[in-house]
Amino acid sequence: MAFIRRKGNTYYLVHNVRRHGKVEQLYLARLGERPRITDEVVREVSRNHPMLELDWSRLREMVNSRVELFDPRSPYVKQLLNSLRLINLDLADLSPPLLLLPDRDHSGQELVTQLRLLRSTVDIKLEQFERVKSHAVEGNRRYR
Numbered sequence: 392m393a394f395i396r397r398k399g400n401t402y403y404l405v406h407n408v409r410r411h412g413k414v415e416q417l418y419l420a421r422l423g424e425r426p427r428i429t430d431e432v433v434r435e436v437s438r439n440h441p442m443l444e445l446d447w448s449r450l451r452e453m454v455n456s457r458v459e460l461f462d463p464r465s466p467y468v469k470q471l472l473n474s475l476r477l478i479n480l481d482l483a484d485l486s487p488p489l490l491l492l493p494d495r496d497h498s499g500q501e502l503v504t505q506l507r508l509l510r511s512t513v514d515i516k517l518e519q520f521e522r523v524k525s526h527a528v529e530g531n532r533r534y535r
Contacts, residue, residue, distance in 0.1 A: 392406070393405065393406040393419065393445050393446075393450060394406075394450075394453070395422070395426055395450070395453055395454055400424050400466075401421065401422075401424055402421075402422040402423065402424070402425075402454075403419075403420065403421055404420040404422055404428070404432070404436065404450070405417065405418055405419065406419055406440075406443060406445075419436045419440060419443075420432050420435060420436050422454070424470070425467065426454045427454060428450055428451045428454050482506075
């Protein structure tokens with residue numbers, strides 16, 4: 392049975408196997424500091440370990456339930472805030488003329504695509520936060 396294991400600040404997808412009467416842990420994939428089971432992880436593990444039958448939906452649910460966004464003091468939230476600060480600084484330093492230079496590997500075009508995706512994700516999240524905030528305000532009203 393596969394499971395998620397944390398070692399230091401990194402998460403791994405691990406499976407126990409029995410060899411010579413002893414249980415050993417087989418590391419199937421490194422999931423990073425914020426664990427995610429992507430389609431790429433599924434393909435890699437399936438290709439490297441074709442004999443294993445894994446319940447990917449259960450594993451994805453296990454990973455999704457680990458994120459500690461409900462606790463503003465959690466290391467994940469602190470790291471997310473730090474990442475947002477850094478990306479804001481990096482974006483402030485980005486010069487649009489750099490994107491117009493001849494681009495053999497299309498990284499400028501990819502950067503613009505990723506910025507558009509970021510903008511739409513941020514817009515969606517802001518709308519979600521606004522809805523939650525307005526519901527909380529409505530819930531606190533007192534009628535006489």
